Amino acid sequence: xxxxVLTKTGDLKNLLYTEKREIPQPTAxxxxxxxxxxxxxxxxxxxxxxxxxxxxxxxxVLGLDVAGIxxxxxxxxxxxxxxxxxxxxxxxxxxxGGFAEYACTTAHTASKLPEEVDFTSAAALPCxxxxxxxxxxxxxxxxxxxxxxxxxxAGGVGGYGIQLAKHLGAKVFTTCSPKNDQYVKGLxxxxxxxxxxxxxxxxxxxxxxxxxxxxxxxTVDSQTATKDIDLLAFSGELVAVVEHPDFTRLRxxxxxxxxxxxxxxxxxxxxxxxxQRKLAEIGDRYAQMLLESQIKLPAVQTIGMQDIxxxxxxLKDRHVAGKIVAVMR
Numbered sequence: 001x002x003x004x005v006l007t008k009t010g011d012l013k014n015l016l017y018t019e020k021r022e023i024p025q026p027t028a029x030x031x032x033x034x035x036x037x038x039x040x041x042x043x044x045x046x047x048x049x050x051x052x053x054x055x056x057x058x059x060x061v062l063g064l065d066v067a068g069i070x071x072x073x074x075x076x077x078x079x080x081x082x083x084x085x086x087x088x089x090x091x092x093x094x095x096x097g098g099f100a101e102y103a104c105t106t107a108h109t110a111s112k113l114p115e116e117v118d119f120t121s122a123a124a125l126p127c128x129x130x131x132x133x134x135x136x137x138x139x140x141x142x143x144x145x146x147x148x149x150x151x152x153x154a155g156g157v158g159g160y161g162i163q164l165a166k167h168l169g170a171k172v173f174t175t176c177s178p179k180n181d182q183y184v185k186g187l188x189x190x191x192x193x194x195x196x197x198x199x200x201x202x203x204x205x206x207x208x209x210x211x212x213x214x215x216x217x218x219t220v221d222s223q224t225a226t227k228d229i230d231l232l233a234f235s236g237e238l239v240a241v242v243e244h245p246d247f248t249r250l251r252x253x254x255x256x257x258x259x260x261x262x263x264x265x266x267x268x269x270x271x272x273x274x275x276q277r278k279l280a281e282i283g284d285r286y287a288q289m290l291l292e293s294q295i296k297l298p299a300v301q302t303i304g305m306q307d308i309x310x311x312x313x314x315l316k317d318r319h320v321a322g323k324i325v326a327v328m329r
Contacts, residue, residue, distance in 0.1 A: 001300065002018070003018055004016070004099040004100070005017075006061070008059075009047075011043060012049070012115070012312055015199040015242030017305070017306050024103065026072050026074045026082070026102075026104045027074055028319050029088070029106050030075075030078070031077050033069065033103050033105065034068050035095060035328045036120075037119040037123035037302075037328065038164060038326050039123040039126065041064060041065060051153070052092070059095075060096075060100075061095060061097045062099055062107070063090070063097035063100070063103070063298075063308075064091075065089060065090075065124070065327075066087065067085075067087040068087070068119065068128075070084040079296060084112060086110045086113055087110070087111055087123065087283060088113065088117075089127055089265075090103070090109075091105070091268035092268070099326065101329075103139075108273070108277050114289065115285055117290050120327060121297050125283070126283065128160055131157050132157045133282050133286070135260070136169070137164055139262070140237055142170040142215070146171070146214040147214050147233075148176075149231060150219075151175050151219045152174075152175060152176070153176045155320075155321070156298055156322065158217075161217050170215075173204065176255075183321060188237055189206055200260070208233070212230075212231055212232050212234075212236060213233060215237050216231060217239045217241065218245075225238065225244065225245035232257055232313050238257065238258070238259050239261075299306055300328050311326065
């Protein structure tokens with residue numbers, strides 16, 4: 001089959017196109033999917049560069065976000081049959097990801113895709129959408145009296161996070177570049193902070209009259225997450241999506257703060273069946289929200305399979321607003 005194979009970790013130049021990759025065979029608990037579309041995510045280029053020290057059994061095909069049609073069903077895989085439309089967030093430890101014509105995943109982590117939702121839209125959902133759902137809906141308890149700062153509102157996680165927070169009634173502040181102002185406003189952001197030219201702490205103090213925000217969702221890095229501690233009001237909560245803050249900055253009994261971690265892909269790795277099935281539940285919830293027009297997809301740029309390495313380079317250089325989705329057929 002055709003695929004983009006990571007021949008060696010360390011550099012994106014080692015992602016090579018081939019037409020001779022062997023079609024994967026599903027295990028007893030897996031389904032095999034004929035891939036129609038696959039979403040690109042920062043974790044893909046990080047894995048290619050050696051992040052996480054993942055030990056693959058063979059040169060891997062990356063691509064965690066997949067949408068397609070079930071092609072084969074393992075002997076113990078329940079809930080699916082050949083021909084079903086599906087989408088899912090795959091395991092980063094597996095070798096048979098979505099940047100190929102066929103991919104495999106565990107059946108209990110996949111969601112059925114309604115006929116009304118196209119494959120490209122579905123492939124733009126899992127990694128960023130599920131992460132935002134865990135951060136905003138499952139970790140935090142938002143209501144109309146709460147304020148939240150979501151970093152990177154023009155990105156995948158940020159874009160879904162803004163919408164989920166607004167749906168729950170919170171007042172939403174976000175950071176972005178000026179060129180993305182209208183985009184994030186369209187998603188529901190109440191206030192925009194231009195992180196490249198404005199002092200985020202000063203703007204938050206102005207917007208909250210010195211109190212600080214109730215919640216922060218950090219999608220940037222440890223340094224920014226550490227600075228976020230000073231943006232929080234008393235009893236505030238920080239969700240770290242990318243990296244932890246410097247915990248030495250926390251002083252006990254100062255603010256009564258809570259720090260949350262989101263580890264979406266960890267559900268595949270820790271052996272917790274309930275956590276794994278939660279991925280499918282979140283996918284089912286998003287499918288319903290799309291059908292009911294409760295959520296908008298981020299801006300989606302489509303590319304071909306052979307353009308995936310360049311697409312990942314653009315993601316790494318932060319030149320993308322919204323999502324990049326590779327269409328396989």
